[in-house]
Amino acid sequence: MAKERSKIRFSLRRMIYNDKYLIVTSLILAIIVWVVTSISIGDDETRHVKVEMPLTLSSKVAEQLGMQFYTIRDSIEVDVTVVGKKYVIGQVAADDINVKFDISKVTRAGEQSVPIIVTASSGDLDFSIDSYYPTTIDAYFDVVSQKTLDLRLEYDEDMVADGYAFGEPVISEDKILVSGPKTYVDSIDRAMLYVETEDDKKLTEPYTTNCNITLESDSGTIEENYISIYSNSNQKTPLTTVGVTLPVVKISEVPVEVSIEGVPKGISQSDIGKEYSVDTLEVGFLDSAKVNKLNIGSVNFNKLRPGSNKFKFKTSEIKGISAVYSNVKEIEAVITLDESDYSSKEISIDVSDIKLSGLAEGKTASVTGISSRTVTVYYPADIDSEEISIEAVKCDLSEESGNGMYQLSFKLSDSSAWVYGEYTADVVIE
Numbered sequence: 001m002a003k004e005r006s007k008i009r010f011s012l013r014r015m016i017y018n019d020k021y022l023i024v025t026s027l028i029l030a031i032i033v034w035v036v037t038s039i040s041i042g043d044d045e046t047r048h049v050k051v052e053m054p055l056t057l058s059s060k061v062a063e064q065l066g067m068q069f070y071t072i073r074d075s076i077e078v079d080v081t082v083v084g085k086k087y088v089i090g091q092v093a094a095d096d097i098n099v100k101f102d103i104s105k106v107t108r109a110g111e112q113s114v115p116i117i118v119t120a121s122s123g124d125l126d127f128s129i130d131s132y133y134p135t136t137i138d139a140y141f142d143v144v145s146q147k148t149l150d151l152r153l154e155y156d157e158d159m160v161a162d163g164y165a166f167g168e169p170v171i172s173e174d175k176i177l178v179s180g181p182k183t184y185v186d187s188i189d190r191a192m193l194y195v196e197t198e199d200d201k202k203l204t205e206p207y208t209t210n211c212n213i214t215l216e217s218d219s220g221t222i223e224e225n226y227i228s229i230y231s232n233s234n235q236k237t238p239l240t241t242v243g244v245t246l247p248v249v250k251i252s253e254v255p256v257e258v259s260i261e262g263v264p265k266g267i268s269q270s271d272i273g274k275e276y277s278v279d280t281l282e283v284g285f286l287d288s289a290k291v292n293k294l295n296i297g298s299v300n301f302n303k304l305r306p307g308s309n310k311f312k313f314k315t316s317e318i319k320g321i322s323a324v325y326s327n328v329k330e331i332e333a334v335i336t337l338d339e340s341d342y343s344s345k346e347i348s349i350d351v352s353d354i355k356l357s358g359l360a361e362g363k364t365a366s367v368t369g370i371s372s373r374t375v376t377v378y379y380p381a382d383i384d385s386e387e388i389s390i391e392a393v394k395c396d397l398s399e400e401s402g403n404g405m406y407q408l409s410f411k412l413s414d415s416s417a418w419v420y421g422e423y424t425a426d427v428v429i430e
Helices: 002-041 060-064 182-187
Strands: 045-054 067-070 075-084 097-101 110-120 127-133 136-154 164-166 175-181 190-194 207-216 228-231 241-246 248-261 273-276 280-285 294-300 307-314 330-337 342-348 354-357 365-370 374-380 390-402 405-412 418-420 424-429
Touching: 045 097, 067 175, 075 097, 075 110, 110 127, 136 182, 175 182, 248 273, 248 330, 280 294, 294 307, 294 330, 354 365, 390 424, 405 418
Parallel strands: 136 190, 248 294, 354 390
Antiparallel strands: 045 075, 067 136, 075 127, 097 110, 110 136, 136 175, 164 248, 175 228, 190 207, 207 241, 248 280, 273 330, 307 330, 342 374, 365 424, 374 418, 390 405, 405 424
16 A cells, blocks of 8 residues: 555656646747747837948039039948848948939039938848938039139238348249139139238247138138149149248348449459449348448440440349338449540451351351441550550350340450440351
């Protein structure tokens, strides 16, 4: 009897154990079935994916019209909302989305809104595009145009200290090339460089800085984001700034002077009288410069004859100074030789007297004419005229005066004498 009861208890325990195993197994299977069913028949979910695209627009129609697109951005970020099963959209990346720009309707110049087209790629992932932003991109379409502009420099003259002034400015570029939409390029009237100092300190030394290039239009504002600026000397080099140096010089009042070149050996500088319509000029020099006289020009002695000889010199052409600050545009110089100290004579010359030099190798030359067959010679009055003669007439063919004419030079028998005027020979070179 006891043995029977023991068998019954063992059977009950085994049944209970088997039922637990069955229950756990059933629960696991139920969960798996629920998950699979939820995924396969559950509601679609959404997810945001950001896609960044370069702005490379092209259109056969636009190209046929000779137009180009301009934008203020190099790329655009599109926020795309994708929809699909949860396990699918979790795998969607930017590479699974196609972004294109539809400019098929671009047929005219001007600002236009270009539609953005977003689609799902034809991959293995099953999802669709729910929405995206932005849906358009603004672009400007126009014919490409170019224009060369002089760079204009503006600065405040009051930036220098008292007794100082600005010299002639030096800029690294004097011209620029602007390129962009024809509508905007045509509206540009000037290109400016505005110089400003870093503080209010008055300048006594040269000032160097980089200036931004400012494009200006009389008709309104310019969309500079669409405009490219290049160096005119190297049209592949983009420019944004230009180097500017403003020389600062000390203003000094200096006596003027005209130099005499080619003075005969027998004549001293004290024999030459000089008078000027203006004796001094206000000019600018660096502080370190020591200048006692200002050379306003030179005169060759062969342009002088006894008596008064008048010459005019423009102050704007004086070399070796930054600028003239006097209100004097021209200076007249009177060069005087005492008429009683000199005599003159006319000496005949012939084509055969001319000795040629400076002829290129392999070339031949012949003198076909001279500007005058008589030469005026001046000499000191205490010399016998019979002692004055022309010993040689030379013509340097390496220095043409123009139209086949070459300058003649003379060697005289007396070093105190000189030939007055200029004489040329007509030379044919073959």
